Amino acid sequence: MKNIFIFPLRIYIEDTDYGQVVYHANYLKFFERARSEWAEQAGMGIVAQQELRVCFPVRYAHVDFIKPAKVGQQCEVVSRIKEARKASLIYDQYLRLSATPDTILCKAEIKIACVDQHFQPRRLPESFMNFITENKRDD
Amino acid sequence: MKNIFIFPLRIYIEDTDYGQVVYHANYLKFFERARSEWAEQAGMGIVAQQELRVCFPVRYAHVDFIKPAKVGQQCEVVSRIKEARKASLIYDQYLRLSATPDTILCKAEIKIACVDQHFQPRRLPESFMNFITENKRDD
């Protein structure tokens, strides 16, 4: 496995708006789905988060809306961990068309923190950190 | 005050979809906003719910989508408590255009339950029941 995670999704009517393309805020939902699914595969899904009493709020999101995604299109979120710190992660994520993977529709740099149930910073769980480090090594 | 609550809202781009009108599921959000605001005014808002450790999940929603609401339109949710039981309420709610109040866009019958934090049924808090009964009497 590499330090990259690919998550497929189709654009549905719920995702679109009056402009007949994806509503801008919804790209952030696609990126969250991909991060959540990746965390799940890394053994750091919701059940694990509840056991360890941590959660991963978003600290910042820098999003570029490059080309509108249209209803019915089959897409992929490509995610990469750009930087892993003690209590935070920075992701590079983008959405591309499955049929023409060079067509990037939206990209973002997103920082998430690791916090406890009182929103206080916590070290990233060791197992999660190991998962990330091992994947990095395989690059 | 009467047994009716009127809640104004404008339709924004976030509410619409590819068909250039309000996405059908979003009418349920408008109805929730109105119920929440009414509960707030009845002293049964979120803070009170947390203190009493109750919440009000929706049991069923029967929604008729009559005429599409369009972006930019100024609307009103009209809410009425149709029936109050020990541990549940049935609301009649509809969305109309503010400028032409006879134009009903969407209407629903919605049943909410009163439950504790383990989703077990609970009697509606007495103060809330009194608020509802007094308003009924004023009709």
Added chain:
Amino acid sequence: MKNIFIFPLRIYIEDTDYGQVVYHANYLKFFERARSEWAEQAGMGIVAQQELRVCFPVRYAHVDFIKPAKVGQQCEVVSRIKEARKASLIYDQYLRLSATPDTILCKAEIKIACVDQHFQPRRLPESFMNFITENKRDD
């Protein structure tokens, strides 16, 4: 193929609310995704709808919220066309847990109409009708 369509999905954070379970309006989004995906497979997806200048607004939705869906759960939408008329379809749809398919979380009867770009009723496209009828015959 049978007159039933099964659509898998996982519950993500975007789908949940303050009560830590799926926000009630979002079940309608899950049902829409499933109908859209089914239409796509029936050759009546968005591109075909645009060519034929039809769309399928929801006329009514009767939704029962039975048991809350939780974040991280792997689920399935099961869809069946209950009734096909000239210019409308009635769907039976429900959401169940993939791991324990007897656990039904939410179910709905949903009527969609077939309309042109001015929201006027239109006969369902013949190819779509044939697809539905053939599937019925296989039941």
Added chain:
Amino acid sequence: MKNIFIFPLRIYIEDTDYGQVVYHANYLKFFERARSEWAEQAGMGIVAQQELRVCFPVRYAHVDFIKPAKVGQQCEVVSRIKEARKASLIYDQYLRLSATPDTILCKAEIKIACVDQHFQPRRLPESFMNFITENKRDD
């Protein structure tokens, strides 16, 4: 009138997620509501946009999530046009608590473009530009 627009809103259950605070993507919806309402007051609302065949897609959004907004809280979006170019606008927007206006929950720099119905760049309509310039002068 000043070069600042204040838009009040309350946080409802629809806005929250599993973490019991506002879902991060939804702050972008709040900012959109405020920009849309401002455009409406500037005579550049949806009807005017349709007549002039322009729309205002978001080009980028740099969002900082500072402090979580909670359900039931009364808030305000404060918006300012930081820079007006020929075919784009850069907004500074933030969300604060109405009761304690120094408490900033989320802030963003958001660039919108002016495009025609084929997503090609267009000059901002003159009346809108005049509105913005006059407000700037009053600062």
